Amino acid sequence: MTRMRKKRISYIFLTVSLSLYLQACGDKSNFQVSPEDLYDSKDLHVITTWFNNRHQTISILYGNEQAASVPANDIHVHQVGERYTLVTWHQQGNPLWFGGQITGHITLIEQVDINTLASGAIEPHYNVTYSERTDSISGTTLERERIDYILSRKKIEHL
Amino acid sequence: MYNAAHKKKVVVILIISVVAVWILTTLTPPLTNPPATGEFDGPDSVQRILKHACYDCHSNHTKLEWYHQVAPLSWKISADVLEARRHLNFSHWDSLSAADQRAKLWYAVNMVEQGRMPRRDYTLLHPSAKLSEREVGALKNYIVALTNTSKTQPGKPIVKQVSDQPVVRESPNGIQYFSDYLHWKVIVATNRFDNGTMRVIYGNDIAVKAVQEGNINPWPNGAAIVKVVWDAGEQDADGNIYPGAFNNVQFMIRDDERFKRTEGWGFARFNTSHLVPYGKNVSFEVDCMNCHRLASANGFVFDIPTKKP
CATH class of the missing domain: 3.50.70.20 (Cytochrome P460)
Structure with missing residues (x-):
């Protein structure tokens, strides 16, 4: 083996070793940014939030200015114009912190609007604006349950 | 003629280098292992893992080979170990509150989980310090169990009560609170x-x-x-x-x-x-x-x- 050839082999060996080492030193990137999971709440404000480890979900209840200004401990008669939007995400482990759970993809968006009927009576209207569930929430009883649930959430202790 | 002069030059340089390294090594204060005040007292299985993967830097039981004590390598090792001990020292475990001990362990487990600890420059020379998936799993199970058993005393930030003092809503770095x-x-x-x-x-x-x-x-x-x-x-x-x-x-x-x-x-x-x-x-x-x-x-x-x- 000529001296030049030996030199070349050593050079290739060193380069390959260095590249492998540098590659091994890189961060473990087993995830990527997921902008589609960011909910565009527009002008809505956070009313409260909760999580559920049985269903592996995290929820945020938003409200428009009128809904979000209802005091936490008020026995409230809902007023026309209030809008409540409940966004539910799948809960997943935070890839950057073992010990933390974080919102993943959106699974359900429900909306309740306090409307007036032609008779003048006040009526909450329930609507699912997005769902990845196959068992759709339909039927008067189920809708009624969801309306009651959403409207009975208390405002979070904020600042 | 040229070869003889060249060889002489090399020998002189080598002698000077050896003497310089010897002087530097002699003048460098050695890294010591001060007495432990209170060791980490987790289960044996967890202690075993920590000892073989972490203790060389994060305790007062640092094991040094002869070449670790030769300058300038000794400077780097000494600086790294002292910094590691400042962050986390299992030989002064008793100096931390229970909440701080848990917080340190969560952080350590996350460092391990992300493959940032033990450091690669360390495991290159100490391959046995690398943690297997089973060992990482054991550490995670331990810290989760430890946290669950201490839920009656949740770790909360220590807060000075200032009810009768004016509230200063400005962080020491000048960032002010806003809503x-x-x-x-x-x-x-x-x-x-x-x-x-x-x-x-x-x-x-x-x-x-x-x-x-x-x-x-x-x-x-x-x-x-x-x-x-x-x-x-x-x-x-x-x-x-x-x-x-x-x-x-x-x-x-x-x-x-x-x-x-x-x-x-x-x-x-x-x-x-x-x-x-x-x-x-x-x-x-x-x-x-x-x-x-x-x-x-x-x-x-x-x-x-x-x-x-």
Whole structure:
């Protein structure tokens, strides 16, 4: 083996070793940014939030200015114009912190609007604006349950 | 003739180098192992893992080979070990409160989980220090169990009561509390089973746009992120867990000139509903940054929406 050839082999060996080492030193990137999971709440404000480890979900209840200004401990008669939007995400482990759970993809968006009927009576209207569930929430009883649930959430202790 | 002169030159240089190394080594104060005040007292299985993977740097039981004590390598090893002990020393475990011990262990487990510890330059020379998946799993199980058994005494930030004093809502680094974030968009919501809290994380328009465009390495100047933290409350019959008492609010403000020494992020935390600024002096930021280095893949922000590729 000529001296030049030996030199070349050593050079290739060193380069390959260095590249492998540098590659091994890189961060473990087993995830990527997921902008589609960011909910565009527009002008809505956070009313409260909760999580559920049985269903592996995290929820945020938003409200428009009128809904979000209802005091936490008020026995409230809902007023026309209030809008409540409940966004539910799948809960997943935070890839950057073992010990933390974080919102993943959106699974359900429900909306309740306090409307007036032609008779003048006040009526909450329930609507699912997005769902990845196959068992759709339909039927008067189920809708009624969801309306009651959403409207009975208390405002979070904020600042 | 040339060869003889050349050889002589090489021998002289070698002798000078050896003498120089000997002098430097002799003059360098040796790295010592001071007596332990109180060792980590976890289960034997966990102690075994920590001893073979962590103790050389994170305890007063550092085992040095002869070549570790030769300058200039000894300088590097000495500096690394002393710094490691400052961060976490299992030989002074008794000097930490139970809550701080748990916090240190959670951080250590996350360093291991992300493959940042033991350091690669260490495992290159000490391959036996590498942790297997089973060992990492054992550490994770231990810290989860430890946290679950101590839930009756949740670790809370130590807060000075200031009810009869005027509230100063300014962090030692000059960041003042503001409430504009209540009109910002939510980036993510999280909950932490390591410390029993739940959070809503808001971003201003610049931060939200950065997430939408994946422009987070680095985040643009002007981005601001606010994390509102509550203690996790009781669980209802359906399994829902709602926020309990307000715990703290944390700010991250992006300004790569002003906050140069902390990778361009200014940190602030305001504890309890009194919004008591956290940190005795500006050096608290370094602790914040050291922890946030774990999130370097996300521009030092832990909580943004992610998915598997």
